Amino acid sequence: MNAIAEDITIVKELKIEHAEAPVGGKDVHILRLEGYVDAHTFAEFEEELTRLTDKENQFNLLLDLEKLTYINSTGLGLLMATFRQVRQHNGDLVIAKMSDKITNIFNLLGFSRLIHTYPSEQEALARFAPSEAPA
């Protein structure tokens, strides 16, 4: 039973939708990823993240990974490097709506201990709101 690459249809590559949401006086940049991050699509993912951080100095990032089906080690390395970078600039990188598969990867690699994840964009955005001072 053999197969050739042409027999398999791959529906999505990588689509990145960008949105902004003002939260507590900050502009939170939302990136909604659809498809997969691998050697074929990594450059696009890197370009979008570095455009925000290195060129536009935006350090409040929310990644919506609901439709991300796969991420390779290079993509994970970029995520962790970006996380460290935004934290150094007093910003944050949080994740919303990870699939079970990506959640599994995050748990196995220990990323879940560092990067906050939320079940919805709304809850993730709340992370950027200034916390109320205790009474």
Add this chain to the structure above:
Amino acid sequence: MSDAFSSSSPFTPGPSALWHNHLRALGSPNSLPAIRQMVEEAAQRAGLCDEDVMKIEMAVGEACTNIIEHSYATQASSAPDSQLDIDVVVIRFSDRFEVVIQDYSSINFAITEAETFGELDDWIATGRRRGLGIWIIQSFVDKVEHRFVCGQGNELKLVKFCS
């Protein structure tokens, strides 16, 4: 040596294989989704749990990426196209699921001997962006075997045992 290696070709596994599948793809990043999809579907058919399916899919993805980005990238301009394929064979034995990856590089890329960091926290602490792939290949499967045949290429076998 396992059935997969003892046969004349990894594409025709020994008689103890319950079933197998073979994909030949061009050694290019465009081929990675098809390779992952074939491995994912075969691992599911083999009865692996979701976590193990994900692990072997990632390990194979990283191994094939290394072939494309390291082994083939340096010889792409000189080798004929036919030399730049990757063959991936998935084999279900009664006690294990194996993926055999064959490249046609002249470079001996011994993943089993590649140095990696010890703990993931070490990698995270150093802030390195690279290096995670080798760790995934070595850690996400139960057994890794590699052999290099001069004039033929690298054969990498990744094994998940089935409970």
